[in-house]
Amino acid sequence: MLRLRYLAAIAIAAPLVAQTPERHTLRGDRVAIYDLVGEVRVVEGSGRDVVVEVARRGADASQLRVETGDIGGVPTLRVIFPFDRVQYRTDRGSFNMSDLRVRDDGTFGHGRTGRRVAISSRSGADASADLIVRLPAGTALDLRVAAGHVSAEGTRSDLLLDVIAAGVTLKGTRGDVRVDAASGGVEVQDTEGNLDIDTGSGSIELLRVRSPDLRVDTGSGSVLCENVTADEINIDTGSGSVEVVAATARTVRVDVGSGSVDVALSREAKDVYVDTGSGSVTLRVPESIGADVDFSTGSGDIDSDLPITIQGRGRGSLKGRIGDGAAHITVSTGSGGIRIRRG
Numbered sequence: 001m002l003r004l005r006y007l008a009a010i011a012i013a014a015p016l017v018a019q020t021p022e023r024h025t026l027r028g029d030r031v032a033i034y035d036l037v038g039e040v041r042v043v044e045g046s047g048r049d050v051v052v053e054v055a056r057r058g059a060d061a062s063q064l065r066v067e068t069g070d071i072g073g074v075p076t077l078r079v080i081f082p083f084d085r086v087q088y089r090t091d092r093g094s095f096n097m098s099d100l101r102v103r104d105d106g107t108f109g110h111g112r113t114g115r116r117v118a119i120s121s122r123s124g125a126d127a128s129a130d131l132i133v134r135l136p137a138g139t140a141l142d143l144r145v146a147a148g149h150v151s152a153e154g155t156r157s158d159l160l161l162d163v164i165a166a167g168v169t170l171k172g173t174r175g176d177v178r179v180d181a182a183s184g185g186v187e188v189q190d191t192e193g194n195l196d197i198d199t200g201s202g203s204i205e206l207l208r209v210r211s212p213d214l215r216v217d218t219g220s221g222s223v224l225c226e227n228v229t230a231d232e233i234n235i236d237t238g239s240g241s242v243e244v245v246a247a248t249a250r251t252v253r254v255d256v257g258s259g260s261v262d263v264a265l266s267r268e269a270k271d272v273y274v275d276t277g278s279g280s281v282t283l284r285v286p287e288s289i290g291a292d293v294d295f296s297t298g299s300g301d302i303d304s305d306l307p308i309t310i311q312g313r314g315r316g317s318l319k320g321r322i323g324d325g326a327a328h329i330t331v332s333t334g335s336g337g338i339r340i341r342r343g
Contacts, residue, residue: 020055021054021055022053022054023052023053023054024051024054024066024068025049025050025051025052026049026052026068026075026076027048027050027075028050028074028075028139029138029139029140030074030139030140030141030142031050031077031139031140031141031142032071032074032075032076032077032142032143032144033052033076033077033078033131033133033141033142033143033144034076034078034079034106034144034145035079035131035143035144035145035146035148036079036086036102036106036108036117036119036129036145036146036147037081037086037088037119037127037128037129037145037146037147037148038057038079038129038130038131038145038148039130039131039149039150040130040131040132040133040143040145040148040150040151041130041131041132041133041151041152041153042135042141042143042150042153042155042159043134043135043152043153043154043155044134044136044137044154044155045133045135045136046134047136048136049136050134050135050136050139050141051133051134052077052131052133052134053131053132053133053134054066054079054129054130054131055129055130055131056128056129057127057128057129058126058127058128059126059127060083060125060127061126061127061128061129063083063127064079064080064081064129065079065082066078066080066129067080067105067106071107074142078105078106078107079106079129079131080106081102081106081125081127083117083124083125083127084116084117084118085117085118085119085120085123085124086117086119086120086124086128087119087121087122087123087124087125087126088119088121088124088128088147090121090147096120096121096122097118097119097120097146097164097165098118098120099116100116100118100119100146101113101114101116101117102115102117107144108146109162109164119146119147119165128148135157136157137155137156137157138156138157139157140157140158140159140160141157141158141159141160142160143159143160143161144162145161145162145163146163146164146165146166147164147165147166148166149166149167149169150163150168150169151168151169151170151171152169152170152171152173152177153169153170153172153173154172154173155173155174155175156173156175157175158175159173159175159176159177160178160180161177161178161179161180162180162181163179163180163184164181164183165182165183165184166181166184167184167185167186167187167202168181168185168186168187169188170186170187170188170189170191171189171190171191172189173192173193174191174192174193175192175193176194176195176196177191177193177194177195177196178196178198179196179199180198180199181198181199181200181202182199182200182201183201183202184199184202185202185203185204185221186199186203186204186205187204187205188204188205188207188209189207189208189209190207190208190209191208191209191210191211192209193210193211194211194212194213194214195209195211195213195214195215196213196215197217197218198215198218199217199218199221200218200219200220201218202218202220202221203221203222203223203240204216204222204223204224205224206223206225206228207226207227208226208227209225209228209229209230210228210229210230211228211229211230212230212231212232213230213232214230214232214233214249215234216234216235216236216237217235217236217237218238218240219237219238219239220237220238220239221239222237222240222241222242222243223235223237223240223241223242223243225243225244225247226244226245226246227245227246227247228244228246228247228249229248229249230247230248230249231249231250231251232249232251232252232253233247233249233252233253233254234253235253235254235255235256236254236255236256237255237256237257237259238257239256239257239258239259241256241259241260241262241279242254242256242259242260242261242262242263243261243262243263244262244263244264245264246264246266247263247265247266248266248268249266249268249269250268250269250270250271251270251271251272252265252269252271252272253271253272253273253274254273254274254275254276255274255275255276256275256276256277256279257276257277257278258276258277258279259276259278259279260276260279260280260336261274261276261279261280261281261282262281262282263281263282263283264284264343265283265284265285265289265343267286267288267289269289269327270326271327271328272291272327272328272329272330273329273331274330274331274332275331275332275333276332276333276334276336277333277334278333278334278335278336279335279336280300280333280336280337280338280339281331281333281336281337281339282339282341283331283338283339283340284341284342284343285322285340285341285342286342286343287306287342288323289306289322289323289327290321290322290323290324290326290327291321291322291326291327291328292319292320292321292325292327292328292329293308293318293319293321293322293330293331293340294319294328294329294331295317295318295330295331295332296316296318296332296333297316297317297333297335298333298335299334299335299336300316300333300335300336300337300338301337302316302318302337302338302339303339303340304322304339305340305341305342306323306340307322308321308322309321322340
């Protein structure tokens with residue numbers, strides 16, 4: 001009986017030992033990290049070194065290796081997955097990534113070299129690696145994750161977050177950030193710095209963002225910008241609605257293949273361009289705005305709460321002036337109405 005209890009205790013304790021985080025350090029003005037499957041959390045660290053805590057998960061996690069060293073002159077940490085197929089469970093339904101190439105050094109992406117690895121929600125090795133990256137202020141990070149989730153909170157560094165099928169969350173970051181995601185939603189709150197988000201599919205939500213240059217490009221997914229301050233806002237989406245609320249920007253450019261657009265402009269707006277292949281467009285403008293306007297729609301009405309001095313009108317098109325004409329507003333839609341509303 002005592003022996004059975006002892007063996008049961010070992011069975012319970014073993015997974016806990018396997019999950020004990022191990023620590024690795026990198027030093028440089030810029031570092032790179034590769035993690036095939038797992039959740040990565042980036043926080044601000046102290047001192048000069050980047051400290052990476054690695055927690056292995058799953059029944060096959062003991063086969064994972066962690067290697068560090070310079071690659072192309074950049075200090076790099078790689079989690080090595082010695083499997084041809086890895087299981088990744090997600091609450092987004094069935095998942096399969098079959099065309100990923102992983103090189104022998106654990107790096108992946110941007111090339112066709114390396115062995116083929118499949119990541120699937122249905123079968124494969126039960127192994128993942130969760131990381132906590134403690135990043136000193138001013139140290140740039142290139143992070144690549146194939147499947148999982150990435151978050152950065154309170155950092156003061158430039159970040160390149162390159163993911164294949166992973167959600168990305170930013171909160172309270174200071175520094176230029178580029179997000180490149182094949183699939184996955186992006187949420188950004190209370191950040192400062194140039195922001196460039198490029199996704200194949202996934203919704204994007206930006207709240208309380210200060211960015212001199214804000215660029216959003218998504219193949220499919222809705223975009224929400226609220227309380228955004230920027231010199232220039234550029235949003236391009238193949239399919240999905242775009243809503244810009246309480247934005248302060250001199251230049252606003254929105255290009256949508258299919259989806260409605262609702263943009264609230266500030267007095268600072270000087271150059272506004274909205275183009276959608278299919279979908280209605282609503283511009284909410286301050287009472288005091290002055291602008292030359294050029295509206296065209298293939299199918300839909302043009303309606304304005306503000307008086308427009310008409311300078312030219314045709315079937316589905318209108319050119320004119322609101323107030324002193326200080327700004328330029330161009331709106332074009334293949335199918336859908338155009339509405340100007342008092343903001």
